[in-house]
Amino acid sequence: MANVVVVYHSGYGHTQRVAQQVAQGADAELLAIDADGNLAEGGWETLAGADAIIFGTPTYMGGPSWQFKKFADASSKAWFSRGWQDKVFGGFTASASLNGDKGACLIQLQTLASQHGGLWVSLGLLPANGSAASRADVNNLGGSVGLLVQCASDAGADQIPAGDLETARRYGERVAAVAAKFKG
Numbered sequence: 001m002a003n004v005v006v007v008y009h010s011g012y013g014h015t016q017r018v019a020q021q022v023a024q025g026a027d028a029e030l031l032a033i034d035a036d037g038n039l040a041e042g043g044w045e046t047l048a049g050a051d052a053i054i055f056g057t058p059t060y061m062g063g064p065s066w067q068f069k070k071f072a073d074a075s076s077k078a079w080f081s082r083g084w085q086d087k088v089f090g091g092f093t094a095s096a097s098l099n100g101d102k103g104a105c106l107i108q109l110q111t112l113a114s115q116h117g118g119l120w121v122s123l124g125l126l127p128a129n130g131s132a133a134s135r136a137d138v139n140n141l142g143g144s145v146g147l148l149v150q151c152a153s154d155a156g157a158d159q160i161p162a163g164d165l166e167t168a169r170r171y172g173e174r175v176a177a178v179a180a181k182f183k184g
């Protein structure tokens, strides 16, 4: 079994709930980036030992939160030593609007993984985009690069649509399965 770590920032709990779903699917360890953009003691060592790393951030102003970006910039230490080379990577983001520029945010996560020489895992699920589709369906937002989650701006994390939560769980499963294949 692969060792998967979900490292995420969440300002108001939405991304945290998604991270929990992804971690459940992947049987992964959760690693929070705090409100100052830092990891708890031992966090970098945990990431160094991972077979797969899944990045999570809310979309703020069309990109990752500044706390996530601080983490991303701090990961340049691992970049210098190629510490994350050939690890498996995935990523997700949550935002309030149906579109909300989540795609632009995900591309930044994919680029971060690529800077590290990682192997990016796509969402791998067909979109539910027929006329009968609803927000209770898996991949109703029609993502492909990674996991997209939407929750209304006045709704709490407990109101994230069921379809998005199930999509999150399945994406976690997929990243873990890919990582296990590479581990052999």
Ligand SMILES: Cc1cc2nc3c(=O)[nH]c(=O)nc-3n(C[C@H](O)[C@H](O)[C@H](O)COP(=O)(O)O)c2cc1C
Pocket (backbone or CB within 6 Å): 009, 010, 011, 012, 013, 014, 015, 016, 057, 058, 059, 060, 061, 062, 063, 094, 095, 096, 097, 098, 099, 100, 101, 151, 152, 153
């Ligand atoms: C500073 C800020 C910027 C935001 N920018 C966007 C945005 O660009 N697109 C969008 O759809 N939602 C945006 N939102 C809404 C959040 O993405 C959304 O509420 C998300 O669920 C918050 O996740 P969190 O609770 O994990 O922080 C923004 C919220 C904040 C506080």
